[in-house]
Amino acid sequence: EVQLLESGGGLVQPGGSLRLSCAASGFTFGTSAMNWVRQAPGKGLEWVAAISGSGSTTYYADSAKGRFTVSRDNSKNTLYLQMNSLRAEDTAVYYCAKDAVAGLFDSWGQGTLVTVSS
């Protein structure tokens, strides 16, 4: 059974940084592309970033470019999202999601809440 477990969320001040983690199990992590998708309180879903299985290729939403960095450690079966220069509008539940094929999310974690506020 695929399991994705996010951690690292919390309260951070505007301009601050946070690193999210997603621990994966139940599938061959190193050959699966992975994604971060977020959902602001009471709002819809927004794709944030994707990374290939090897980690050599990454994609970002415009809202994340230059501030967020997606990475992975295949030896630890873990996906990361480094978030810098955080803004109030980054407040959201952040989900990690596994690709079935490029951009199709067949498994999701339970999410971790990031709150950006002074």
Next chain:
Amino acid sequence: DIQMTQSPSTLSASVGDRVTITCRASQSISTWLAWYQQKPGKAPKLLIYKASNLQSGVPSRFSGSGSGTEFTLTISSLQPDDLATYYCQQYNIYPMTFGQGTKVEIK
């Protein structure tokens, strides 16, 4: 970016009703269209992929159709467990984009 527009934003229907949700893409995405169900307080769940393919384990009352720019999700006989928000998503090209969601309420 490809814009995805869903209608309606909210719908209220009775148990046993046939329910249809529409999703329109701002440009052709062939059949690279997925539907997700999100129950309150939970993560989204994949229902339909490639416009009309049912994900394993999803009840057969759910079906999808369409191609190009117009797509529909149909629930043939609404059940109480279907209370949720439904999102369409295109995966034709990055950035992946979602519709704004359709909240399904039970009368």
